[in-house]
Amino acid sequence: xxxxxxxxxxxxxxxxxxxxxxxxxxxxxxxxxxxxxxxxxxxxxxxxxxxxxxxxxxxxxxxxxxxxxxxxxxxxxxxxxxxxxxxxxxxxxxxxxxxxxxxxxxxxxxxxxxxxxxxxxxxxxxxxxxxxxxxxxxxxxxxxxxxxxxxxxxxxxxxxxxxxxxxxxxxxxxxxxxxxxxxxxxxxxxxxxxxxxxxxxxxxxxxxxxxxxxxxxxxxxxxxxxxxxxxxxxxxxxxxxxxxxxx
Ligand SMILES: Nc1ncnc2c1ncn2[C@@H]1O[C@H](COP(=O)(O)OP(=O)(O)OP(=O)(O)O)[C@@H](O)[C@H]1O
Numbered sequence: 215x216x217x218x219x220x221x222x223x224x225x226x227x228x229x230x231x232x233x234x235x236x237x238x239x240x241x242x243x244x245x246x247x248x249x250x251x252x253x254x255x256x257x258x259x260x261x262x263x264x265x266x267x268x269x270x271x272x273x274x275x276x277x278x279x280x281x282x283x284x285x286x287x288x289x290x291x292x293x294x295x296x297x298x299x300x301x302x303x304x305x306x307x308x309x310x311x312x313x314x315x316x317x318x319x320x321x322x323x324x325x326x327x328x329x330x331x332x333x334x335x336x337x338x339x340x341x342x343x344x345x346x347x348x349x350x351x352x353x354x355x356x357x358x359x360x361x362x363x364x365x366x367x368x369x370x371x372x373x374x375x376x377x378x379x380x381x382x383x384x385x386x387x388x389x390x391x392x393x394x395x396x397x398x399x400x401x402x403x404x405x406x407x408x409x410x411x412x413x414x415x416x417x418x419x420x421x422x423x424x425x426x427x428x429x430x431x432x433x434x435x436x437x438x439x440x441x442x443x444x445x446x447x448x449x450x451x452x453x454x455x456x457x458x459x460x461x
Contacts, residue, residue, distance in 0.1 A: 216247045216248065217247070217248045218245035218246060218247055218248065218281075219246055219247070219248045219282070219283060219377050219378050219410040220245060220246040220269055220280070220281065220282050220377075220378055220410070220412070221244075221245040221246075221279075221280070221281045222242055222243060222244050222245065222265070222268070222269055222278065222279075222280055223243050223278055223279045223280075224241055224242075224243055224277060224278040224279070225239045225241070225242040225243070225265070225268055225275045225277070225278035225279075225280070226239055226240060226241060226275060226276045226277040226278055227239035227261070227264045227268055227273065227275045227276055227433075228276045237433055238261045238264040238433055239261045239264050239265060239268065239275065239278075239433045240261075240432065240433035240434050241278075241433075241434065242261075242265060242278070242430075242433070242434065242435050243278075243435070244428060244435060244438075246269075246378065246410055246412055247410070248408065248410050249404060249408035249409070249410060250404065250410060250411075250425045250426065251400065251401060251404040251411045251413070251423065251424045251425050251426075252411070252412045252413070252424055252425065252426045252427070252428060253413050253414075253415055253420065253421035253423075253424035253426070253427045253428070254266065254412065254413070254414045254415075254427075254428045254430065255414075255415060255416070255418075255421055255427055255428070255429055255430070255448070255452060256429055256430030256431055256436075256455075257431060257455075257456065260430040260431050260432060260433065261430050261432075261433040262414045262430055263382060263414060264433075265414075265430065266380050266382055266412065266414050268280055269282075269380065269412065270282075270299065270303050270305065270380045271287045271290075271295050271298060271299050271303065272299070274287075274288070282298065282302060282303065282377060282378065283298075283302050283377040283378075285298060285302075300325065300328060300329055300374070301329055301374055301376070302374075302376050302377045302378070303376050303377070303378055303379075303380065304370075304371030304372055304373075304374070304376035304378070304379040304380070305371055305379070305380055305381075305382075306364070306367050306368055306371050306379060306380070306381040306382070306384045307367070307381075307382055307383075307384070308382060308383040308384065308386040308387050309387060310355070310360075310363040310364055310366075310367045310387075311367065312355040312363055312366060312367060312370075313355075314354065314355050314356060315354070316354070317351065317352050317353060317354055318342060318347060318350050318351050318352070318353050318354075318355075318358065318366045318369075319335065319338040319339060319342060319351040319352065320338075321355070321366055321367075321370055322338040322341050322342055322366065322369045322370045322373050323335070323337070323338040323373070324370065324373075325370060325373045325374050326338070326373050326374065329374055331374075337373065338351070338369075338373070339351055341369040341370070341372055341373050342366070342369050344369065344372070345365040345366070345368055345369045345399055346365065346399075347362060347365055347366060347369070350362060350366075359392065360387055360388050360389075360392055361388055361389075361391070361392025361393075361395055361396060364384060364385075364387075364388060364392070364396050365395070365396065365399060367384075368384075368396070368399060368400070368403075372403070372409070377410065378410040378411070378412060379400075379403070379409060379410070379411045379412070380412050380413075381400065381411065381412070381413040381414070382413075382414045383414055383415060383416070384396055384400070384413060384415075385397060385415065385417065385420050386415075386416070386417075393417075393419075393420065397420055397423040398423075400413065400423065401423045404425075418445045418446075418448035418449040418452060419445045421443070421445075421448050422443050422444060422445045422448055424441065424443070425440065425441045426438060426439065426440050426441065427439040427440075427441075427443060427448055427451075429451065429452070429455060431455060436455065437451065437455065439451060
C-alpha cells in the first residue's frame with residue numbers, strides 16, 4: 215500500500231491585512247506519496263513557495279492541516295516543530311546556502327551535529343560519496359562549482375535521512391549540464407532509495423524528471439500531470455494555462 219509522506223488539506227495562506235491582504239493559497243488539498251518525485255509549477259506569484267514553506271513547517275497556514283510522516287504540524291509547538299524540521303525534513307535551496315567557512319564534509323555533518331548525533335565523519339563521507347563528491351570532502355564552497363555546491367547541499371539535506379526533501383528551484387542558479395546532473399541525482403534518490411522529493415521549479419525540463427507535476431494558479435491547484443512526462447508536454451500545458459482566464 216502506498217503511504218503519503220506529506221498531506222495538505224484545505225490549505226489557505228494569507229499575507230498582510232486590510233487592502234494589502236493577499237491570499238497566497240486558497241484551499242489546496244493534495245498529498246505526496248512516499249518514494250515519489252513531485253514538481254510544483256505555476257506562474258510567478260501563484261503560491262509555489264508558500265505551498266512548499268507550509269508543507270515544510272516553515273510557515274503556518276491560516277487554515278488547513280499539514281501532516282509530515284504522520285504528524286500534524288498544527289499540533290506541534292515551536293520547539294517540536296523545529297525538531298521535526300531538523301530531523302525529518304531536508305531542504306535544498308536555489309542559492310545552495312552552504313556555510314562558506316566550513317568544508318563540504320563539515321557542511322554535510324552540520325545537521326547531524328545540530329541533532330546531537332555527530333559529528334560523524336563516516337556519515338558525512340558516505341553522504342558525499344552518494345552524490346559523487348567523496349574526493350571533495352575537504353574543499354570549501356568557494357573551491358567548488360555551482361553544481362558541486364548544490365550536490366553538497368543535497369548530501370546535507372539527506373544527512374539526517376529525512377522523510378521528505380523539499381527543493382525550491384534547486385537548478386535555478388545552474389547551467390544546463392549541472393542542472394541535469396542535480397536532477398538525475400534527485401531522480402536516483404527516489405528510484406534507488408525510495409526518497410520522497412517535492413521540488414518547485416519554473417523549468418519544464420526540470421519538471422520532466424518528476425513522476426507528477428502539480429500546477430498552481432492564483433493559489434489554487436488547477437491541474438495535475440502524471441508521468442512519464444516530456445518537457446514539451448509540460449511546456450505546452452503551462453502555455454495553455456497562461457492563456458486560460460482565471461476564475
Ligand atoms: N512575505 C510576504 N508578504 C506579502 N505577500 C507575500 C509574501 N510572500 C509572498 N507573498 C505574496 O503571496 C503570493 C504567492 O507568493 P509565492 O512566493 O508563494 O509565489 P511563487 O509562485 O512562489 O512565486 P515566484 O515563482 O515568483 O517565486 C504572491 O502574490 C506574493 O506577492
